[in-house]
Amino acid sequence: MLRTTIFNASRSLFAKPSAAIAVRSYHPKVIDHYERPRNVGSFNKADPFVGTGLVGAPACGDVMKLQIKVDEASGKIVDVKFKTFGCGSAIASSSYMTERVRGMTLEDAGSIKNTEIAKELCLPPVKLHCSMLAEDAIKSAISDYKRKRAAATASA
Amino acid sequence: MASLITTTRAKAAQIPFSTAMTSTVSRSSRVILSTAANNTSTRNLSNLTPPRRLNTIMNTKRPETRPCWKCSTPVPYLALQCTNPECKVVQTLAPGVNYFETLGLSPEPSYDVDLKDLRLRFFKIQQLIHPDSYSQNTNGDQVYAQQQSSLANKAYSTLKEPLSRANYILELLGAPIHETESLNEPELLMEVMEARELLEEAQTEDEVQELKNVNDTRIKDTVEGLSKAFKGQDLEQAKTLAIELQYWIRIQNVIRDWVAGHPIVADHV
Numbered sequence: 001m002l003r004t005t006i007f008n009a010s011r012s013l014f015a016k017p018s019a020a021i022a023v024r025s026y027h028p029k030v031i032d033h034y035e036r037p038r039n040v041g042s043f044n045k046a047d048p049f050v051g052t053g054l055v056g057a058p059a060c061g062d063v064m065k066l067q068i069k070v071d072e073a074s075g076k077i078v079d080v081k082f083k084t085f086g087c088g089s090a091i092a093s094s095s096y097m098t099e100r101v102r103g104m105t106l107e108d109a110g111s112i113k114n115t116e117i118a119k120e121l122c123l124p125p126v127k128l129h130c131s132m133l134a135e136d137a138i139k140s141a142i143s144d145y146k147r148k149r150a151a152a153t154a155s156a
Numbered sequence: 157m158a159s160l161i162t163t164t165r166a167k168a169a170q171i172p173f174s175t176a177m178t179s180t181v182s183r184s185s186r187v188i189l190s191t192a193a194n195n196t197s198t199r200n201l202s203n204l205t206p207p208r209r210l211n212t213i214m215n216t217k218r219p220e221t222r223p224c225w226k227c228s229t230p231v232p233y234l235a236l237q238c239t240n241p242e243c244k245v246v247q248t249l250a251p252g253v254n255y256f257e258t259l260g261l262s263p264e265p266s267y268d269v270d271l272k273d274l275r276l277r278f279f280k281i282q283q284l285i286h287p288d289s290y291s292q293n294t295n296g297d298q299v300y301a302q303q304q305s306s307l308a309n310k311a312y313s314t315l316k317e318p319l320s321r322a323n324y325i326l327e328l329l330g331a332p333i334h335e336t337e338s339l340n341e342p343e344l345l346m347e348v349m350e351a352r353e354l355l356e357e358a359q360t361e362d363e364v365q366e367l368k369n370v371n372d373t374r375i376k377d378t379v380e381g382l383s384k385a386f387k388g389q390d391l392e393q394a395k396t397l398a399i400e401l402q403y404w405i406r407i408q409n410v411i412r413d414w415v416a417g418h419p420i421v422a423d424h425v
Contacts, residue, residue, distance in 0.1 A: 054349065056339035058399040061406035063348045085352045129335050136338045 026088050027122040033092035038099050041081040043067045048152055051145025053137040057129060062086030064094050066137035070106065070145055077101050077109055082137075089127040093117050093134035101138060110142050218252065226297075234260075236285050236304055246285050246297040246304060254328060255311035265325040267386035267394075269315055278312040281305075318379045319405050322386075322398040331391045333399060348403045355410060368411045374404045 026034070042065070043050045053066045062085065069079040080098040084091045096117055101109040114131040117123075123131055221230035225248055229240040234257060238245050257263045259277045287305050290298040314320045326332055339345065351371065358364045378401045385394040 054342060054345045056341075056345050056348065056403070057335075058337050058339045058402060059333050059335045061402040063345055063352065063403070065349055083349070083353075085349075129338075132336065133338060 026092075029121050030088055030092040030123070033095040033121070034088040037082075037091055037095040039080050039082060039095070039102075042083060043069055043079075043081055048148055049145075051141040051143075051148065053140030053142075053144060055133055055136045055140055057086070057090070057133050059129070060086070062090045062130070062133060064090060064133050064137050066094060066097065066134070066141050068101065068109070068138075068141045068145060072149070075105050077104050077106070086133075087127075087130065089121070089123055089130040090133060092121050093123070093130045094137060096121060097134040097138055106142050106145070109138055112138065222247075222250070225300075236281065246290065246300040248300055249303050249307060255314055255324060258307055258311040259315065265328050265386075267321065267325060267383050269321070271316060274312065274316060278308060281308045318375075318382070319398070319401050322382050322394065322401060325386060326391070326395055326398060329391060331395055333395065333402075339399060344400060344403070348407075351407055352410075355407065355414070358414070359416065361416065364411060364414050368408075371404055371407050371411065375401065375408065378404060 043052075045052050045067075047069070049070050049072060051068045051070065054063070056063045064082070064084045064086065066082045067080065068077045070076070071078045080102050082094040082098050084094045097112070100112060100117075112135065114128070114135040117131040117134055118128055121131070218233060220233060222233055223229065224231050224238040224240065224243060224245065226245045227238060227240050227243040229238060229243065231237075231239045231247060233250055234253065235247055237247060254263060254265065256265055259274060259281070261269075261277075282305060285301045285304045285308075287298060287302045290301045314324050323333060351367070355364070355367055358367060378397050382394055382397045382401065385391075385397055
């Protein structure tokens with residue numbers, strides 16, 4: 001409450017910002033994913049056909065979870081969910097990644113490069129690490145799924 | 157301008173620390189960091205540049221005095237003002253000085269700082285060289301006063317916070333945390349994810365207060381661990397804990413900004 005009051009007061013004090021103030025603005029594509037993130041949520045981690053990738057960016061403290069549900073017969077990703085706590089670019093990168101990998105084979109999904117995500121979302125150089133995080137997340141999810149399947153076949 | 161100067165100074169002071177570190181290479185590392193540019197290979201934290209002692213290098217490289225830019229009187233290397241009573245102008249920034257020295261502490265980076273003492277030192281410097289005292293000055297040292305003042309601000313704000321202090325010392329010792337590193341430590345990430353989810357689901361002030369208590373304990377424990385790690389010159393452990401602290405501080409910031417009924421989506425730019 002106090003904070004809002006102060007904020008409003010200070011806003012009226014500086015009602016006319018000078019044009020020289022630099023504003024870091026996101027690209028419309030990032031804002032779109034950020035405002036309407038696709039496939040937010042979680043699958044049951046224990047599901048034998050779900051692979052979970054959990055990665056973090058140590059420099060900024062972001063954390064990203066990306067889960068894939070795989071159809072064993074076709075080897076394709078049938079469903080994807082993500083949850084990201086971080087900046088707009090990190091949310092957009094993971095949201096875009098979930099759309100991109102749906103219906104793909106594990107091999108194709110694993111070969112997606114961060115540069116593709118960065119290009120699609122027009123990420124500035126300071127935000128490239130967000131797209132790298134999304135690439136790490138899908139790779140980590142795929143290897144988790146493969147590890148699960150290998151363990152299941154070994155015990156069968 | 158000022159930030160450019162401080163960066164150069166920080167870089168100049170990037171001198172590795174102690175040779176004792178090389179013996180810890182075999183220690184099993186909890187954190188595997190993979191450089192995002194090269195995802196196929198994972199890199200062990202212990203592959204750090206072998207550090208050397210800081211003070212030996214500094215003592216050999218740095219003269220005890222330098223001439224005043226105006227009257228050429230030799231003044232102590234770290235002096236802020238000319239010691240000649242006739243002159244007294246603010247000195248230029250001394251190259252190769254780290255933030256500890258800027259605030260008049262020993263050049264050996266130490267994680268344990270007396271915050272009260274740090275604040276007093278900072279105020280004393282600002283009193284001496286605050287640019288406002290030189291606004292009518294005809295000596296032409298107002299610019300130097302601004303630079304010195306700005307450096308002192310930067311030094312104080314970096315050293316007073318446990319996270320920025322840890323990161324700064326790691327940088328000084330040649331083991332900085334890079335933007336491109338990605339973290340693949342399931343245990344920590346799971347705890348972070350869970351904490352963030354609880355915070356996301358919290359409805360009342362009381363629930364958030366409870367989460368704050370838990371998080372405050374995490375911060376306290378991690379800071380204590382950092383103090384021990386730096387004291388024991390265990391850079392690998394210090395880096396691991398600095399990364400953990402980054403996550404807890406982020407949660408602390410989200411808690412600070414928490415307002416009932418407002419979902420937290422992106423929590424920083």
